[in-house]
Amino acid sequence: MATCYICQNTKWTTAYRIKDWDIERCDVCGFARINPLPARETRPEFYSQEKVVSRNVKQLSLSQRFSRAMKGAFKKITGQDKSGIFYSKLSRYLPAGTEVLDIGCGDGSFLNLAKRRFNCTGIEISEYLGSLARRQAGIRIIIGDFFTADLAPGKFDGITLISLLEHLDHPEAAVKKCFDLLKPGGILLIKTVNYGCVNRSIRKENWTGFRVPDHVVYFNPSNLKRLLERTGFSRIKISAWPFSDNMYCDAWK
Ligand SMILES: [Zn+2]
Numbered sequence: 001m002a003t004c005y006i007c008q009n010t011k012w013t014t015a016y017r018i019k020d021w022d023i024e025r026c027d028v029c030g031f032a033r034i035n036p037l038p039a040r041e042t043r044p045e046f047y048s049q050e051k052v053v054s055r056n057v058k059q060l061s062l063s064q065r066f067s068r069a070m071k072g073a074f075k076k077i078t079g080q081d082k083s084g085i086f087y088s089k090l091s092r093y094l095p096a097g098t099e100v101l102d103i104g105c106g107d108g109s110f111l112n113l114a115k116r117r118f119n120c121t122g123i124e125i126s127e128y129l130g131s132l133a134r135r136q137a138g139i140r141i142i143i144g145d146f147f148t149a150d151l152a153p154g155k156f157d158g159i160t161l162i163s164l165l166e167h168l169d170h171p172e173a174a175v176k177k178c179f180d181l182l183k184p185g186g187i188l189l190i191k192t193v194n195y196g197c198v199n200r201s202i203r204k205e206n207w208t209g210f211r212v213p214d215h216v217v218y219f220n221p222s223n224l225k226r227l228l229e230r231t232g233f234s235r236i237k238i239s240a241w242p243f244s245d246n247m248y249c250d251a252w253k
Contacts, residue, residue: 108133196220
């Protein structure tokens, strides 16, 4: 059996069966993952498809529509979309002109806002989305895998992982890489699906967070905090609302 890289436990329980995959949950810390891991080369187009398709309501499943309605309600209450939330946070934490890296930047929608105040770099594994991001002026875009990208350690004041962590085979290595890329005192901002949310326990296999095969790992607030602490991050703040499919996390190096 595989070892849970958060708590070192080796016992897993199959929590759900979705299409050809099991969702297995660590018996100790509750970290969940897809099994078997889908072949990597089959997934880059899913990364594109997810974001492109989500713009076309007619193609959305019922649970995606539900999720979209929740997002709309959230935006009405807070007056902000996802990019706005990250931009406000960064602006609160970092002075203008500092270095910001968005990993998994998609079509560059967040960086297009962030560039008003920060020196921005984006990395995107999907060639299609990366090429869309490159059309936005004033942002350096690297198309490829951020594990192998040519980036200097300690270069960045802020790093954002917006809806990315759930796509990664090795989120623990990604978090470590972010730690290395940050300056001392730099901040990591994360948005990822929250396996611990009420929506998942109500909707079970139909939970919108289960997007197989492109979502491969699922954290809850406590095991995400544990992973970040072990990596060396401090002052970790996680915001998770019971009826939101996602959680937000701020962590300092
Ligand atoms: Zn575990």
